[in-house]
Amino acid sequence: MKLSACVIVKNEEKNLPQWLAYANAAADEKIVVDTGSRDETAALARAAGAKVYEFPWQDDFAAARNFALSKATGGWIAFLDADETFTAPERVRPLLAEVEVLHPEAEAVKVMIANVDEDDGGREFQRFMAVRLFKRRPGLNYRGRVHEMLVGEDGQLP
Numbered sequence: 719m720k721l722s723a724c725v726i727v728k729n730e731e732k733n734l735p736q737w738l739a740y741a742n743a744a745a746d747e748k749i750v751v752d753t754g755s756r757d758e759t760a761a762l763a764r765a766a767g768a769k770v771y772e773f774p775w776q777d778d779f780a781a782a783r784n785f786a787l788s789k790a791t792g793g794w795i796a797f798l799d800a801d802e803t804f805t806a807p808e809r810v811r812p813l814l815a816e817v818e819v820l821h822p823e824a825e826a827v828k829v830m831i832a833n834v835d836e837d838d839g840g841r842e843f844q845r846f847m848a849v850r851l852f853k854r855r856p857g858l859n860y861r862g863r864v865h866e867m868l869v870g871e872d873g874q875l876p
Contacts, residue, residue, distance in 0.1 A: 719814060722747040722792030722854070726782040728775070730800040731757040737800050738766040743807035745796060751786040780860035787859060795854050797868075802831065802850075814851065826852035826868070 723745035725737055734750075741748045748768035752760045753775040763770045773785045787795065794814055796804075804810055817824050826849045833844040849868050852858065857871035 719794060719811070719818070720747065720792040721745045721794045721796060721811065721814065722749055722790035724749040724751070724783075724786040724790055724795055724797045725800050726751045726753060726773075726779070726786055727755060727759050727763075727800050728753045729755045729757045729759060731755075731759045731762055733800040734759055734762050736803055737798065738763065738768065740798070740803040740807040741768070741796075742766065744804065744810040745792070747790065747792055749786050749789050751782055751789070753782055778863045780862050780866035783860040783866060787854065790854055793854060794851060796851050798850055804829070810851070825855070825858070825870075 721744060723741035727734065727750060730737075738748065748763070748766065750760070750763040750768045750770045751773045752763075752770060753773050760770050760772075769789065771785070771789055773782050775782070783797065786797070796810065798804075813827065817827060828847045829850045831846050831848050831850070832842050834840050834842050852868060858868065860866040861869050861873075
């Protein structure tokens with residue numbers, strides 16, 4: 719099972735090293751789509767062995783995410799924001815292997831996301847479940863310029 723870690727970025731040199739560490743631990747391929755950084759984001763990603771693609775910002779998060787998906791080659795995708803990581807990246811592959819055995823029909827896995835406020839000492843202010851792991855397949859893409867959602871050709875969530 720090949721896992722592609724994908725991210726869209728702009729001026730994320732502060733957050734990217736942690737994302738790259740998770741991606742190195744969990745994924746076979748790192749796809750970084752840069753939407754116009756003016757800092758060292760792209761250079762950091764390249765130095766870590768990521769495939770870096772430039773994508774002109776179009777005021778559309780789904781377009782940037784779908785471009786990243788078009789570059790991924792893994793059977794599974796882990797799509798996190800640059801400031802998100804899995805708490806235990808070493809558990810991602812065993813989790814996906816378990817899903818493939820126990821629930822072969824499953825196309826996506828929801829994970830708990832915890833938002834923290836770095837300006838307030840890292841205080842957690844929100845938790846929610848979101849699809850961040852999913853099978854790569856034709857017709858599955860993101861829709862919505864802002865607050866984009868992953869949907870299939872039928873418009874339904876995986």
